Every structure is written in structure tokens, then in C-alpha cells.
Amino acid sequence: NAGVMQNPRHLVRRRGQEARLRCSPMKGHSHVYWYRQLPEEGLKFMVYLQKENIIDESGMPKERFSAEFPKEGPSILRIQQVVRGDSAAYFCASSPRKGANYGYTFGSGTRLTVV
Amino acid sequence: DAKTTQPNSMESNEEEPVHLPCNHSTISGTDYIHWYRQLPSQGPEYVIHGLTSNVNNRMASLAIAEDRKSSTLILHRATLRDAAVYYCILRDVAGNTPLVFGKGTRLSVIA
Numbered sequence: 001n002a003g004v005m006q007n008p009r010h011l012v013r014r015r016g017q018e019a020r021l022r023c024s025p026m027k028g029h030s031h032v033y034w035y036r037q038l039p040e041e042g043l044k045f046m047v048y049l050q051k052e053n054i055i056d057e058s059g060m061p062k063e064r065f066s067a068e069f070p071k072e073g074p075s076i077l078r079i080q081q082v083v084r085g086d087s088a089a090y091f092c093a094s095s096p097r098k099g100a101n102y103g104y105t106f107g108s109g110t111r112l113t114v115v
Numbered sequence: 116d117a118k119t120t121q122p123n124s125m126e127s128n129e130e131e132p133v134h135l136p137c138n139h140s141t142i143s144g145t146d147y148i149h150w151y152r153q154l155p156s157q158g159p160e161y162v163i164h165g166l167t168s169n170v171n172n173r174m175a176s177l178a179i180a181e182d183r184k185s186s187t188l189i190l191h192r193a194t195l196r197d198a199a200v201y202y203c204i205l206r207d208v209a210g211n212t213p214l215v216f217g218k219g220t221r222l223s224v225i226a
Contacts, residue, residue, distance in 0.1 A: 004158075033213050043159065043216040056213065091158045093214075100147040100206035101166075104214055106158035 002026070004094050005074075006107035013114050019079040019086070021110045025094030032075045033093045033104065034067060043091065049075060050098075082114045119203045124221045127193045135188040135220055137203030142183050145208040150177065150188045151216075152199040159202070159216070162188065198224045 005024040013019050025032050034046040048056040049069035060067070064082075069075040079086055089111050093104040120138040127133040139148065150162040163170055163177045165186075170177040176189040190197055202219040206212070 035216075042218060043153075045213050045215060048213050093159075098210040100149070100208050100210045101164075102210070103149065103161035103164060104151075104159075105161065109158050 004029075004092055004105050004107035006090075006092050006110050008110060009108065011110055011112050013082045013112065015083060015114055016081050019082050019112055019114075021077040021079075021090050021092075021112070022074045023077070023092030023094075023107060024074040025092075026096075026105050029094035029096050029105070031095045031098055032069050033095075034075075034077050035091045035093065037089045037091065037109075039088070046077075079112075082112070084114050087112055087114045119205060119217060121201070121203055121217070121220045123218065124223070126223045126225060127190075129195060129224055129226050130192050133190040133193045133197070133222065133224075135190075135201050135203075135222065136185065137187070138185045139203070139205055140184045142205055143207070146205040147208060148177065148179060148183075148186050149204045149206055149214070150175070151202045151204065151214070153202070153219075154196070154199045162201070193222075193224045195224050195226060198222055 007022050030051050032049045035043045037043050045059040047060050047067045064080045066078045089109045091106050091109045093106045095102045095104050147164055147166050149164040151159045152162050153159045163175050165177045178187045200219040200221050202216050
């Protein structure tokens with residue numbers, strides 16, 4: 001049973017380009033969470049999605065960032081017109097249910113570098 | 116989710132037990148206690164969780180105080196691969212809010 005798969009592992013973008021980060025949750029998991037970790041900082045929640053729906057996007061920057069989790073295919077975190085401050089590790093996690101009796105399984109992350 | 120307090124860092128000798136404390140004096144009756152860890156350059160990893168009773172799994176044990184205002188993650192025999200940042204996180208039973216990571220405890224293991 002494959003874990004949470006994130007790709008690419010490393011992504012380099014020039015300022016102003018778009019970055020698309022993909023996350024395939026564990027089989028049977030319909031809840032997906034995205035987190036960002038800036039260099040030498042903690043993990044910050046960005047967005048929580050459940051198939052085709054955004055449940056909580058309280059941690060998403062208001063502009064340039066969007067996320068989706070379509071009925072078929074992986075969840076996508078999209079960053080438009082990237083800036084140097086977007087350079088970070090982006091982690092995706094999934095869980096089978098919403099309740100606190102279920103843990104999250106995290107992927108290995110995508111390390112975005114904006115040059 | 117209620118707040119937790121952990122020491123910034125701890126050190127342990129290899130092959131010795133490690134007790135990582137967490138204070139959560141404002142925990143509510145329906146909050147679960149979760150522990151995750153993040154090894155260098157990796158994503159976070161689930162370790163263990165519990166509600167009231169002590170819990171054991173292949174990775175660790177979780178000891179929960181009777182009043183639930185504190186808990187301790189126990190690694191029975193630390194190895195160099197256990198060097199990581201350990202996070203103690205409370206979650207309400209319904210899971211209405213996602214995991215919120217604090218600063219955690221950075222565990223160093225000395226050979």
C-alpha cells in the first residue's frame with residue numbers, strides 16, 4: 001500500500017512563473033491537507049480538502065494560491081506568479097476520516113525554490 | 116485546539132529510554148493527544164495518539180496523566196534514527212480543525 005505520493009520532489013521556478021504541486025493520497029483516504037514549511041520555521045497549515053470540496057482554507061494566502069482535489073486524480077496546489085518568499089517545503093497529508101481518532105499520513109514533500 | 120507546552124530541546128544517549136514531556140493544562144474532555152515527529156529533511160510522521168488510557172505501539176508508548184493535563188511520550192531505547200523534532204498536538208474528537216504544529220521538542224541522540 002503506497003503512502004502519500006508527492007511530486008515533484010524538487011521544483012525550481014523563476015519569479016513570475018507558475019508552480020503546480022501534486023499529491024496523491026493513500027488509497028482509501030478522501031481527506032487531504034496541505035502544509036508549508038519555510039526554511040528554519042515550523043509547519044503551517046494551508047488548506048484542507050475533501051473530494052471536490054475545500055473544507056478549510058484559513059491558512060491559504062489570499063492571492064496567487066489555490067488548491068483543488070478533483071473526483072479523479074491527485075490534489076493540486078497551484079501557486080501563480082511565484083516570488084522568492086514562496087520558496088519552502090510543501091507537505092501534503094491524508095487521512096481516511098475527519099475525526100481525531102485518525103492520524104495523518106504525510107508525504108515526503110515538494111521543495112520549491114524560486115530563483 | 117488547546118495549546119501544548121514542550122521543552123525546546125532534549126538530549127539522550129543512544130540505547131537509553133527517552134521521556135518527552137508535554138503539558139496541556141487546558142485540555143478538554145474530548146481532546147485527543149497526538150504525537151508526530153519530523154526527521155531532518157523529511158515529512159512529519161505519525162507516532163501515537165490517545166485519549167485517556169496509556170497507549171503502546173511499535174514505535175513508542177504514551178503515558179497520560181490521570182487528570183490529562185500532561186502526557187509523556189516514551190521511546191524505550193533511543194537510536195540515532197530517533198533524532199527528530201517531536202510534536203505534541205491536541206485535537207478535538209470531531210476533528211473539526213486540522214493538526215496545528217507548534218515548535219515541538221528537538222531531540223538529539225548521542226552515540
